[in-house]
Amino acid sequence: NAGVMQNPRHLVRRRGQEARLRCSPMKGHSHVYWYRQLPEEGLKFMVYLQKENIIDESGMPKERFSAEFPKEGPSILRIQQVVRGDSAAYFCASSPSTDTQYFGPGTRLTVL
């Protein structure tokens, strides 16, 4: 049973480009959470999704950021027109219910 998969592990973008981060939850898990960790800071919650639904996006910036978890395929965190302040590690976690979350290895985004 593979763990939570995230790709790419490292992503480099220039200012103004789009970044797409993918998260494949563990088999049988229908709940996905996205977190951001800025340098020297702890985890910051961004968004909580279930299949085809956004449940809680209270931690998501109002502009440029969006997330989806389609019926088929991985969850996608999209950042449009990236800025240097978006440079961070982005972690995805999945859960079979609202119980314990299993975290992926993260995607390190660097904006030049």
Add this chain to the structure above:
Amino acid sequence: KNQVEQSPQSLIILEGKNCTLQCNYTVSPFSNLRWYKQDTGRGPVSLTIMTFSENTKSNGRYTATLDADTKQSSLHITASQLSDSASYICVVSRTGGDDMRFGAGTRLTVKP
């Protein structure tokens, strides 16, 4: 194999009782260890952060200990309250702070 192991996986206690959660890790080189509390369906909230030289750190009724020699940490909760019901996640960072390893968490339920 996960580099951060937490035990027990779940725990049920009565209100007012104390409890201790365990975290063993093999992450190296070690930078810091954080304990997070995560309420159901919400993002995690940092409780404590400990570096190599710190043995004990308290945050209200929460007390974390760290033994860097044996690579073990514990989170002790005193006089539990119903609101303590949550998942508690141990996160260990490698030197540099960007590379984190997450435990699967302990699900604590406090009953009246």
